[in-house]
Amino acid sequence: MPSKISDSVLSAVSVIPDRATVMIGGFGLAGQPQALIDGLIEHGATDLTIVNNNAGNGDVGLALLIKLGRVKKIICSFPRQVDSHHFDEAYRAGKIELEVVPQGNLAERIRAAGAGIGGFFSPTGYGTLLAEGKETRTIEGKNYVLESPIHADFALIKAHKADPLGNLIYRKTARNFGPVMATAATQTIVQVSEIVEVGDLDPEHIITPGIFVNKIVQVTA
Amino acid sequence: MPSKISDSVLSAVSVIPDRATVMIGGFGLAGQPQALIDGLIEHGATDLTIVNNNAGNGDVGLALLIKLGRVKKIICSFPRQVDSHHFDEAYRAGKIELEVVPQGNLAERIRAAGAGIGGFFSPTGYGTLLAEGKETRTIEGKNYVLESPIHADFALIKAHKADPLGNLIYRKTARNFGPVMATAATQTIVQVSEIVEVGDLDPEHIITPGIFVNKIVQVTA
Amino acid sequence: MSGAPLSRAEMAQRVAADIPVGAFVNLGIGIPTSVSNYLTAEQEVTLHTENGMLGMGPEAHGDEVDPDLINAGKIAVTELPGCSYFHHADSFAMMRGGHLDIAVLGAFQVSAAGDLANWHTGAPDAIPAVGGAMDLAVGAKQVFVMMELTTKSGAAKIVEQLTYPATGLACVSRIYTEQAIFDITPAGVVVTDVFGEATVDSLRELTGLPLLDQTA
Amino acid sequence: MSGAPLSRAEMAQRVAADIPVGAFVNLGIGIPTSVSNYLTAEQEVTLHTENGMLGMGPEAHGDEVDPDLINAGKIAVTELPGCSYFHHADSFAMMRGGHLDIAVLGAFQVSAAGDLANWHTGAPDAIPAVGGAMDLAVGAKQVFVMMELTTKSGAAKIVEQLTYPATGLACVSRIYTEQAIFDITPAGVVVTDVFGEATVDSLRELTGLPLLDQTA
Numbered sequence: 022m023p024s025k026i027s028d029s030v031l032s033a034v035s036v037i038p039d040r041a042t043v044m045i046g047g048f049g050l051a052g053q054p055q056a057l058i059d060g061l062i063e064h065g066a067t068d069l070t071i072v073n074n075n076a077g078n079g080d081v082g083l084a085l086l087i088k089l090g091r092v093k094k095i096i097c098s099f100p101r102q103v104d105s106h107h108f109d110e111a112y113r114a115g116k117i118e119l120e121v122v123p124q125g126n127l128a129e130r131i132r133a134a135g136a137g138i139g140g141f142f143s144p145t146g147y148g149t150l151l152a153e154g155k156e157t158r159t160i161e162g163k164n165y166v167l168e169s170p171i172h173a174d175f176a177l178i179k180a181h182k183a184d185p186l187g188n189l190i191y192r193k194t195a196r197n198f199g200p201v202m203a204t205a206a207t208q209t210i211v212q213v214s215e216i217v218e219v220g221d222l223d224p225e226h227i228i229t230p231g232i233f234v235n236k237i238v239q240v241t242a
Numbered sequence: 243m244p245s246k247i248s249d250s251v252l253s254a255v256s257v258i259p260d261r262a263t264v265m266i267g268g269f270g271l272a273g274q275p276q277a278l279i280d281g282l283i284e285h286g287a288t289d290l291t292i293v294n295n296n297a298g299n300g301d302v303g304l305a306l307l308i309k310l311g312r313v314k315k316i317i318c319s320f321p322r323q324v325d326s327h328h329f330d331e332a333y334r335a336g337k338i339e340l341e342v343v344p345q346g347n348l349a350e351r352i353r354a355a356g357a358g359i360g361g362f363f364s365p366t367g368y369g370t371l372l373a374e375g376k377e378t379r380t381i382e383g384k385n386y387v388l389e390s391p392i393h394a395d396f397a398l399i400k401a402h403k404a405d406p407l408g409n410l411i412y413r414k415t416a417r418n419f420g421p422v423m424a425t426a427a428t429q430t431i432v433q434v435s436e437i438v439e440v441g442d443l444d445p446e447h448i449i450t451p452g453i454f455v456n457k458i459v460q461v462t463a
Numbered sequence: 464m465s466g467a468p469l470s471r472a473e474m475a476q477r478v479a480a481d482i483p484v485g486a487f488v489n490l491g492i493g494i495p496t497s498v499s500n501y502l503t504a505e506q507e508v509t510l511h512t513e514n515g516m517l518g519m520g521p522e523a524h525g526d527e528v529d530p531d532l533i534n535a536g537k538i539a540v541t542e543l544p545g546c547s548y549f550h551h552a553d554s555f556a557m558m559r560g561g562h563l564d565i566a567v568l569g570a571f572q573v574s575a576a577g578d579l580a581n582w583h584t585g586a587p588d589a590i591p592a593v594g595g596a597m598d599l600a601v602g603a604k605q606v607f608v609m610m611e612l613t614t615k616s617g618a619a620k621i622v623e624q625l626t627y628p629a630t631g632l633a634c635v636s637r638i639y640t641e642q643a644i645f646d647i648t649p650a651g652v653v654v655t656d657v658f659g660e661a662t663v664d665s666l667r668e669l670t671g672l673p674l675l676d677q678t679a
Numbered sequence: 680m681s682g683a684p685l686s687r688a689e690m691a692q693r694v695a696a697d698i699p700v701g702a703f704v705n706l707g708i709g710i711p712t713s714v715s716n717y718l719t720a721e722q723e724v725t726l727h728t729e730n731g732m733l734g735m736g737p738e739a740h741g742d743e744v745d746p747d748l749i750n751a752g753k754i755a756v757t758e759l760p761g762c763s764y765f766h767h768a769d770s771f772a773m774m775r776g777g778h779l780d781i782a783v784l785g786a787f788q789v790s791a792a793g794d795l796a797n798w799h800t801g802a803p804d805a806i807p808a809v810g811g812a813m814d815l816a817v818g819a820k821q822v823f824v825m826m827e828l829t830t831k832s833g834a835a836k837i838v839e840q841l842t843y844p845a846t847g848l849a850c851v852s853r854i855y856t857e858q859a860i861f862d863i864t865p866a867g868v869v870v871t872d873v874f875g876e877a878t879v880d881s882l883r884e885l886t887g888l889p890l891l892d893q894t895a
Contacts, residue, residue: 023701048514048515048533048537048551049514049533049537050530050533050537051514051530051531051532051533052531098592098593098594098595099592099593099594100590100591100592101589101590101591101592102592108590109590112590113588119590119591121591121592121593122593123593123594123595123596123597123598124513124551124555124593124594124595124598125513125555125558125559125595125597125598125602126597126598127551128550128551128552128554128555129357129359129552129555129556131552132552132772133362134776135772135776135778136350136771136772136775136776137364137365137772137774137775137776137777137817137818138350138362138363138364138775139362139363139364139365139379139381139382139384139386140362140363140379140381140386141354141359141360141361141362141363142359142360142361142362143358143359143360143559144358144360144559144601144602145559145597145598145601145602145631146597147601147631147632148578148629148631148632149597149628149629149630149631150583150591150628150629151591151593151597158360158361160360160361160390161360163360164632165360165361169381184761186725186761188761188763190446191446191548192446192531193445193446193516193529193531193532193542193548194512194514194515194516194531194532194533194534194548195530195531196515196548196549196550197514197515197550197551198550198551199550200550200552201550201551201552204772204773204776204778219760219761220760220761222761224414224732224734224758224762224763224764225411225412225413225414225447225764226446226447227763227764228550230733230763230765230773231725231733231761231763232703232725232727232733232773232778232779233778244485269730269731269749269753269767270730270749270753271746271749271753272730272746272747272748272749273747319808319809319810319811320808320809320810321806321807321808322805322806322807322808323808329806330806333806334804334806340806340807342807342808342809343809344809344810344811344812344813344814345729345767345771345809345810345811345814346729346771346774346775346811346813346814346818347813347814348767349766349767349768349770349771350768350771350772352768353556353768355560356556356560356562357555357556357559357560358556358558358559358560358561358601358602359559364775365775365817365818366775366813366814366817366818366847367813368817368847368848369794369845369847369848370813370844370845370846370847371799371807371844371845372807372809372813385848405545407509407545409545409547412764413747414732414745414747414748414758414764415728415730415731415732415747415748415749415750415764416746416747417731417764417765417766418730418731418766418767419766419767420766421766421768422766422767422768425556425557425560425562440544440545441544441545443545445516445518445542445546445547445548446548448547448548449766451517451547451549451557452509452517452545452547453487453509453511453517453557453562453563454562
């Protein structure tokens with residue numbers, strides 16, 4: 022079996038073609054795979070659809086990817102931030118398509134993709150602008166909106182430790198979107214702080230089993 | 243806050259009224275809350291709807307509950323076993339209602355109840371007897387069956403360790419249905435091998451957060 | 464009843480005092496966060512943050528700051544004993560499955576039916592951004608709103624019908640403002656407390672709503 | 680091509696040999712379980728058991744037996760280094776989300792279109808019991824079936840249309856029997872190997888199907 026361990030960020034992300042759908046983990050800076058995003062920028066893939074909770078901050082990472090015109094569409098819950106000026110500019114200029122998804126629907130739609138669910142009735146967003154045009158249904162007296170899975174070609178996530186099989190553990194609230202994104206992408210590429218031996222991670226503590234992981238790159242802070 | 247720790251099995255389960263829907267964890271003997279089932283038998287509640295993977299084995303536990311005529315309906319994936327004679331007899335005599343659910347749909351329907359999902363499209367069972375009368379839909383060329391959440395009044399589960407807040411860890415494949423059942427019941431009662439101090443369980447390793455747990459009983463093997 | 468309108472701190476104090484012992488609570492970004500300053504140890508309240516934690520402790524300072532441990536407002540926070548971590552889907556499942564007792568949220572408007580508007584000004588050039596607001600609105604057993612009763616131009620923010628885009632329908636149970644506290648009930652909007660110079664009549668005039676009077 | 684029909688052990692050996700290096704595999708209860716005896720360390724195959732484990736090791740004996748560590752057949756098993764545990768919903772999500780490469784299952788019948796029947800005899804007095812069969816049928820990227828080619832009364836179990844209740848539709852990719860190996864393809868059922876005295880013609884006669892011949 023070819024090793025899942027990549028020796029460079031660039032070689033790990035260079036498989037990502039133009040027009041790919043790419044999930045990027047993280048909530049704020051916690052769990053954000055900064056090195057993988059930098060690698061994606063260097064690699065140069067364009068016309069990307071990005072799935073992330075936000076739409077970039079400041080002048081680096083996802084914000085830079087947007088500034089460089091590489092992002093065709095973004096699916097996120099909260100694009101507008103004090104320092105999301107690159108997104109704001111691209112959006113106002115009509116250069117980027119935006120799908121705003123309530124954060125819980127975003128997480129659940131990603132999980133649904135990984136779990137083989139064709140769609141689900143969510144209570145979130147019923148009666149709001151974000152449910153316009155979507156199928157709704159009243160079930161046992163409660164109102165729901167039909168939500169569809171979000172699949173991706175690639176997931177770029179950050180974990181704390183990995184073993185060579187791709188088993189992952191996370192750290193504190195940096196766990197956030199990582200475990201569900203890992204299940205929803207055809208290929209999952211993980212930035213980790215430390216690679217340990219097979220057997221070093223307690224089987225009870227593994228959050229993402231290696232079946233969901235394709236490539237691991239160690240990035241020391 | 244009243245303590246979640248019960249000093250006896252009987253006092254823990256004595257809140258279960260007749261006609262309650264009760265989920266019982268376990269797959270085979272692993273994760274089966276034997277003491278809580280014995281307590282439920284002693285307590286005497288009847289006309290119960292039971293949700294479990296099976297329909298009892300031998301002459302004890304769930305099988306005895308069925309033999310005693312306390313179970314009105316059972317929702318499970320695999321009732322027929324070499325030693326499910328009490329269920330078989332009750333079923334053939336028309337004394338018990340049976341809803342057979344594919345095991346993955348059973349787990350996902352329980353999760354859906356805990357997660358506030360009104361229903362979901364599952365690929366499992368499409369075109370089979372178990373989907374008869376259910377709504378179906380073709381999504382992106384694949385066929386699905388609409389499945390509904392399974393809620394319960396009580397969940398009786400077994401875990402390895404608990405802290406007084408109800409945080410739980412499990413052991414090996416005894417984890418099985420416990421974590422999802424804990425989320426889907428109005429009250430979750432847990433049989434554990436050991437109760438530890440608050441703070442003794444690593445926050446990264448907790449599988450069921452205490453928010454899902456109402457009562458804990460220590461049962462030493 | 465008397466005295467001055469409530470300050471923001473006093474509003475937070477009132478909300479904190481109304482949270483039952485042992486409750487699981489999510490405090491929204493902004494003013495609601497300050498409620499945590501007034502929760503007592505005896506209340507044994509467990510705070511949820513939707514980015515994946517139960518048992519969140521106070522804001523982190525100095526050496527306590529860990530970039531991997533933040534709240535939904537992206538502020539560094541701390542752990543309390545007995546806390547736990549989980550991923551985003553599990554965290555929102557916890558919220559939407561009705562397991563949290565109370566969510567405390569800010570608002571632009573609340574309707575007499577308990578409809579909440581707090582995510583979008585409706586301005587034509589505004590970039591929409593919702594975060595977890597819609598999930599919180601429908602998920603918690605009770606939603607408490609904390610807000611000023613009026614806009615800067617003096618219009619009431621408790622209204623017959625929302626004019627801002629909705630976050631969730633019929634989801635708010637109670638509204639804390641500097642002038643009064645309101646319960647949304649099947650019978651209508653009830654005033655339970657008034658502060659400063661506000662009276663139930665002055666509130667009726669301000670809101671144009673047939674408020675019910677249950678001030679003591 | 681020649682020699683005797685395959686024994687069960689030989690069938691298991693053939694299946695094992697066809698599993699690609701690094702695959703994630705679920706072996707169904709019964710005969711399919713024996714495939715594990717013929718997987719080599721070099722294949723680096725990871726076994727999934729739907730009751731919540733990846734990286735399952737061989738059957739446990741003596742002191743190794745732990746009642747908390749069993750497989751889907753409720754047999755005590757062992758851990759391999761790098762194994763992991765997860766709950767039932769996560770385990771079936773893994774299966775139904777298409778993450779397993781191969782499921783090996785027993786069958787009563789398989790149709791020419793790859794429909795699988797392995798959960799219910801259809802007998803009017805039979806108590807229905809499905810377990811994880813329907814999830815395995817639709818979840819894995821490929822489903823391999825291992826079965827005797829004929830019933831005790833000599834009827835073919837590869838059929839034009841199922842007469843037993845279906846477990847899943849168009850889900851089987853390959854069928855291993857003692858007489859031959861069959862691939863289910865868009866063009867039809869293909870015979871890739873014959874054993875003992877079987878020929879493609881004798882199999883056509885037995886099954887009544889226009890089998891395609893790709894025996895070497």
